[in-house]
Amino acid sequence: MNNFLLLPIIIPFFFAMILMFGQKKIAYQRIMTIFGLVLSILCAAGLVLNVRENGPQIVTFGNWPAPFGITMVSDMMSALLVLTTLVLAMFIVWYGFASIGRKREQFFYYPGIMFIITGVNGAFTTGDIFNLFVFFEVLLMASYLLIVLGGEKAQLRESIKYILVNVISSALFVITVAYLYSVVGTLNMADISLKIAEINQPGILTVIAVLFLLVFGMKAAIFPLYFWLPSAYSAPPIPVLALFGALLTKVGVYAITRTYTLFFTHDLSYTHELLLILAILTIVAGCIGALAHFDVKQIIIYNIVIAVGVILFGVAQMNEAGLEGAIFYLIHDMIIKAALFMLIGIVIYVTGTTNLRKMGGLMKTYPALGWFYLIAAFGLVGVPPLSGFIGKLLIVQGGFEAGNTWSTLLVLASSIIVLLSAMRIFIYAFWGVEGQLSSNVEKSKFNGLFIPTAFLVVLSIFYGIGTEWLTPFMGDAAKILFDPSIYTDAVMKGGN
Amino acid sequence: MEIVMAFVCGFLFMAAIYLILSRSLLRIIIGTGLLSHGAHLLILTMGSFKGSAPPVLSEGVTDFVDPLPQALILTAIVISFGVTAFFLVLAYRAYHELKTDDMTLMKGSEDNE
Numbered sequence: 001m002n003n004f005l006l007l008p009i010i011i012p013f014f015f016a017m018i019l020m021f022g023q024k025k026i027a028y029q030r031i032m033t034i035f036g037l038v039l040s041i042l043c044a045a046g047l048v049l050n051v052r053e054n055g056p057q058i059v060t061f062g063n064w065p066a067p068f069g070i071t072m073v074s075d076m077m078s079a080l081l082v083l084t085t086l087v088l089a090m091f092i093v094w095y096g097f098a099s100i101g102r103k104r105e106q107f108f109y110y111p112g113i114m115f116i117i118t119g120v121n122g123a124f125t126t127g128d129i130f131n132l133f134v135f136f137e138v139l140l141m142a143s144y145l146l147i148v149l150g151g152e153k154a155q156l157r158e159s160i161k162y163i164l165v166n167v168i169s170s171a172l173f174v175i176t177v178a179y180l181y182s183v184v185g186t187l188n189m190a191d192i193s194l195k196i197a198e199i200n201q202p203g204i205l206t207v208i209a210v211l212f213l214l215v216f217g218m219k220a221a222i223f224p225l226y227f228w229l230p231s232a233y234s235a236p237p238i239p240v241l242a243l244f245g246a247l248l249t250k251v252g253v254y255a256i257t258r259t260y261t262l263f264f265t266h267d268l269s270y271t272h273e274l275l276l277i278l279a280i281l282t283i284v285a286g287c288i289g290a291l292a293h294f295d296v297k298q299i300i301i302y303n304i305v306i307a308v309g310v311i312l313f314g315v316a317q318m319n320e321a322g323l324e325g326a327i328f329y330l331i332h333d334m335i336i337k338a339a340l341f342m343l344i345g346i347v348i349y350v351t352g353t354t355n356l357r358k359m360g361g362l363m364k365t366y367p368a369l370g371w372f373y374l375i376a377a378f379g380l381v382g383v384p385p386l387s388g389f390i391g392k393l394l395i396v397q398g399g400f401e402a403g404n405t406w407s408t409l410l411v412l413a414s415s416i417i418v419l420l421s422a423m424r425i426f427i428y429a430f431w432g433v434e435g436q437l438s439s440n441v442e443k444s445k446f447n448g449l450f451i452p453t454a455f456l457v458v459l460s461i462f463y464g465i466g467t468e469w470l471t472p473f474m475g476d477a478a479k480i481l482f483d484p485s486i487y488t489d490a491v492m493k494g495g496n
Numbered sequence: 497m498e499i500v501m502a503f504v505c506g507f508l509f510m511a512a513i514y515l516i517l518s519r520s521l522l523r524i525i526i527g528t529g530l531l532s533h534g535a536h537l538l539i540l541t542m543g544s545f546k547g548s549a550p551p552v553l554s555e556g557v558t559d560f561v562d563p564l565p566q567a568l569i570l571t572a573i574v575i576s577f578g579v580t581a582f583f584l585v586l587a588y589r590a591y592h593e594l595k596t597d598d599m600t601l602m603k604g605s606e607d608n609e
Contacts (some may be wrong), residue, residue, distance in 0.1 A: 130571070141578065153593055156594060160521065160590055160602065163579070164524060164583075167532075167576075167579055167583070171532055171535045174532075174539065174572050177568070178539040178542040181539075181542055181543065182544070187564075
């Protein structure tokens, strides 16, 4: 049963196709979407356990030997990311039932979500660089649909910019793959890694490494390339925003991590130093944005940028602590960003505004919402029993071990800014005199939004408390990143 | 031959970037078209122009061109075709709703609606 690792990609794809039929029957759409996601979650959980027991799972399509066919590789990192993606998608879809609206539901909202999941899971699992491009396009096409669905003026305006940026970065991806192909003559990621090790990374490959950083950095929103993110993410409705904030930039982060740990490991003093500097600048830029805004959406959106910087800082250390911390923090951040977007979605629903200055006193009317927001905010910052702590601790440890003292202190200092920005929402919206309240808040709709969000926040608490239990999985994932020969051996042997 | 093609690709990229930086939305879309042409030509060039026969098995021919870049280009062409079609329809819809095709007027704040 080696094809098992394909199930988390194929099941959402299959359900996306059958959801194309019966687009007006909302009950059918909802039930099939949840059913498909639960089925994929079970398969993904099975995959994680399988990878834990038997090492990386590999399948090469059509029984071709490894460098000639398209290889799909599920190591611990991609298996965990696939599982996280599916779990988050389920909660966001559940949250969307109450808020996305009939019109959108009847117009291919659920197929769009399933296609985006297909693309994301495929991008996490693939072992072929051009196939990665194709999966990127799958998820981008679906994201174009979701960002513009509804056709409000703001959505039309922002999706034009979003699509333009992504068309350019896709063209750049094709160009970079062309350069890489002309140097190493192969597209299989394990084979590329071996070929680069053979020729010991001459200057041209360092250039290609920087090009990859540009391409994936544009998807992941790193420092000079994050300009499109704040406006593009402010356009779509909250469930779509939660999906984008939790998944899309993280695919770029994953791709940077994969290429910089598997391919370009022979000229660390240049490539990883560059990554380190860009990560620091990303954190600084995100901090400035998070403090500058009084719009709740924008504050959380800039927190995405900060988190991307922190994860890439961990990757740039290239030691086991830094990489393990990066994986811990990556998965934590996916969960907590989805939870935060869902929480502020509720805040926006009950107040009817995104402007912090107009809010106030929600603690009296919605105490549960306030406490859950407070927990999520502390989780975001990394207060010890909660989910963000262990990842940042390991990243900081990795930073000190690698001797980057000053930049590591800066990462620590960024936590204070994150705390300040998250607490500012809490203070303005939940404390003080009562501000603006939306007049037509329905109890059932509020519960429909609040219950999935509460479950997700509880999940993030368990992620923090269960660190001991998660460590072996994360350790496996970090080991394969730290030592790419495990990956290449597993693939080039032709899979088990 | 590769040198000539490198210059052609460079020229296409130059024209594409010039058009993408302009104000009119339609010129931007034409720019993305040129950008994908340049990228596709670059894949072909980077696969090198060795070999003379098309990559189809036939009697007595050994001097094939590299088949892989052609497969990559074919994939990239249909993808960019799909994206361009979507982008054009989006531009048409945006022109109807926003009553402008000038990118400098598409400002992103609540007051402009």
